[in-house]
Amino acid sequence: MIVSPPIEVLDVSLRYRVDRSNVGTIKEAAFRTLRRQQKMESIQALDGVTFSVNKGEIFGVVGPNGAGKSTLMKVIARVLPPTDGRVLVRGQVAPMIELGSGMNPELTARENIILYGALLGRDPRLIRERVSAIVEWAGVEEFVDVPTRTFSSGMMARLAFSVATDIDPEVLVVDEVLSVGDKAFRAKSQLRMNELIAGGAAVVIVSHSIPLLRELSTRALWLDHGQIKMLGAAAEVLDGYEASG
DSSP states (O other), X not given: OOOOOSEEEEEEEEEEEEEOSOOOSHHHHHHHHHTTOOOEEEEEXXXXXXXXXXXXXXXXXXXXXXXXXXXXXXXXXXXXXXXXXXXXXXXXXXXXXXXXXXXXXXXXXXHHHHHHHHHTXXXXXXXXXXXXXXXXXXXXXXXXXXXXXXXXXXXXXXXXXXXXXXXXXXXXXXXXXXXXXXXXXXHHHHHHHHHHHHTTOEEEEEOSOHHHHHHHOSEEEEEETTEEEEEEEHHHHHHHHHHHO
16 A cells, blocks of 8 residues: 655745835835835745655755745645645644744733644644643643743743644654753753654754754755755755855
8 A cells, every 4th residue: 555645745836925115104005005106026935846755754954044944844834825836744733833923922821722722723622631731841830820921931932842742743844943942941842852753753854953954864955045956865965055055
């Protein structure tokens, strides 16, 4: 029986339209829109990107700033729809992208767990049952009913990471998450990610740390201006990327 890979990215392109009119107020923007004086510019963030990631594989993504790496992660995580092409993701996704960006500082940790989990596509009823385990992993049990505006950035990162990884996902999408938090949190989050990887998750990881990608990834993709510069064995791609700098 042929098993389809958990992640298939098929000739994916994504274009942004950006207003370059340099307006200062909403009123001025509305006026320019009515007068058709907007200066819209199309930016090609991704251009014809194709690859797949198999079960249990760790796939690294490198490239300079502005290459389209984070955009690619958001497309795989179903945050952004592609302009052209198709992205097939089979199974539950744990996105490690901009941790905590969906949380409301006026809500308590308990309320944010349910909200953030719902944004990630989880069943709110099941999330409520997991609140105790989530706050225990994050080390914020004493603050579960306290508004998160009182949390430090480290507490917020731990809470968001705990919510995002409180499943056994088929797909794990990681965008520089291992660089946030204190040393203890980075070690604990690395251990949790290793557990998910050992469970057979297909992993896509973006990092500027070439040593980290050499250690973790089996294959790699080098992006440049939204296009594939090189795709193949991690060692060869990373060697090529380092030599270009």
